Amino acid sequence: MKIMVLGAGVVGTAAAYYLAKDGHDVTVVERHADSAMGTSQSNAGLVSPGDSTAWASPAALTTFIKSLYTPGLGIKVHFSLDPQFIIWTLRFLAQCTTARAHANTAVKLRLAFYARQCINEISEATGITYDERRKGIVYFYRSQASFDAGAKHMQFIADRGLEIEIANRDRLVEIEPGLAAVKDQLAGGIYSPMDQTGDSRLFVRSLADWSSKNLGVKFVYDTTVEGLDIEDNAVRAVKTSKGATPCDAVVLSLGPESGLMGRKLGIDLPVYPVKGYTATMPIGGNEGPTMGGVDEDRLIAYSRLGNRLRMASTAEFAGFDRSHKPSDFNALFKTAHDLFPGLIDESKAELWAGFRPMMPNSVPVHGRARYSNLYLDTGHGHVGWTMACGSGKFVSDLVAGRKPEIDPQGLLYQN
Numbered sequence: 001m002k003i004m005v006l007g008a009g010v011v012g013t014a015a016a017y018y019l020a021k022d023g024h025d026v027t028v029v030e031r032h033a034d035s036a037m038g039t040s041q042s043n044a045g046l047v048s049p050g051d052s053t054a055w056a057s058p059a060a061l062t063t064f065i066k067s068l069y070t071p072g073l074g075i076k077v078h079f080s081l082d083p084q085f086i087i088w089t090l091r092f093l094a095q096c097t098t099a100r101a102h103a104n105t106a107v108k109l110r111l112a113f114y115a116r117q118c119i120n121e122i123s124e125a126t127g128i129t130y131d132e133r134r135k136g137i138v139y140f141y142r143s144q145a146s147f148d149a150g151a152k153h154m155q156f157i158a159d160r161g162l163e164i165e166i167a168n169r170d171r172l173v174e175i176e177p178g179l180a181a182v183k184d185q186l187a188g189g190i191y192s193p194m195d196q197t198g199d200s201r202l203f204v205r206s207l208a209d210w211s212s213k214n215l216g217v218k219f220v221y222d223t224t225v226e227g228l229d230i231e232d233n234a235v236r237a238v239k240t241s242k243g244a245t246p247c248d249a250v251v252l253s254l255g256p257e258s259g260l261m262g263r264k265l266g267i268d269l270p271v272y273p274v275k276g277y278t279a280t281m282p283i284g285g286n287e288g289p290t291m292g293g294v295d296e297d298r299l300i301a302y303s304r305l306g307n308r309l310r311m312a313s314t315a316e317f318a319g320f321d322r323s324h325k326p327s328d329f330n331a332l333f334k335t336a337h338d339l340f341p342g343l344i345d346e347s348k349a350e351l352w353a354g355f356r357p358m359m360p361n362s363v364p365v366h367g368r369a370r371y372s373n374l375y376l377d378t379g380h381g382h383v384g385w386t387m388a389c390g391s392g393k394f395v396s397d398l399v400a401g402r403k404p405e406i407d408p409q410g411l412l413y414q415n
Helices: 010-021 058-067 083-094 098-126 144-158 169-175 177-185 200-215 255-264 326-339 381-400
Strands: 002-006 025-029 075-077 137-141 165-168 188-192 218-220 225-231 234-240 243-246 249-252 272-282 292-295 300-305 308-317 350-358 365-369 371-378
Touching (some): 002 010, 010 025, 010 249, 010 371, 098 144, 098 381, 137 144, 169 188, 177 326, 200 218, 225 255, 225 371, 234 371, 249 255, 249 381, 255 272, 255 371, 272 326, 272 381, 292 326, 350 381, 365 381, 371 381
Parallel strands (some): 002 249, 075 308, 137 292
Antiparallel strands (some): 225 234, 272 308, 292 300, 365 371
């Protein structure tokens, strides 16, 4: 079949890879000048089943209220009369029960485990590298109260297959010597050896190049998707800024813009943009962290990407405002200096702000929507880098009519 994939981020590129492996004629349409220039350009770098907990939970309301009087906590809400924001918020609140939080987390964890296996299989099959480290991730806590709560929280995921080690501060520094400077400031941490890290932008561009050369995938850049040509309940062509392209099937992977396209097509797709910030700085030699980490009390994550340190934070609800100012990165720099004294030079930092495509329940959506040959693969939220490859393989199975390797419960679009 001739299949059009809308979006050349990590989600769309992974789907294109698997679809082309099945023998389909695949074209990827991207509005930017290259792949991975939107959400996939910069993130915390964590490929982390250990971070599968759904955002919507009873604790979410407490965190939200705390953010109103705790500067630098990592959550910012710009109150808005935007109907889509109001609708999304109400749906999010409906998911903030213990039962829904557990159910959504279990679905995310299942996909995250599968996706971690898929990304490593892709790396081995293609030979592409992306500054990956398969050493695990440490989740650490600055107070005993938060450490105790974190250990209880992570046990739910551990009971469902995540290998963890609960470590006091001495053991934590044995696992991650890079935290030695702040040992006395920490209560302890949780080590997840099944987690890993890597540069999503480097992965996407390497995979796009490999897929183009070896599988014949065509990437069409600087081209905006304007809509779909529908006939007899099926998509016949994708309408773009450069004209219409006929096709036999379409995969929608437009990241935070997926909700906008969904509304054009009459599809209930409540994807809302949640802005995050990253700073990427050069570091030298063997100094600094040896693996990824999350400062749970400050809600700041980081990865070592070769000789670079990537710091990431903030969940900001500000619509599609991509702007940023120097002060937006103060918390990142403060934490970087605190954790790794003398390691970074702020003046050399690459600063970025972009969107996470969040669903109210934190679970991505896949499969047919409204039209017989339109497939969704979107809404991956803050763990799109973690889940993308598993989602791509899952969607390729759906397109082929095969029984998926992963249990589809909770992952398929429900109108």
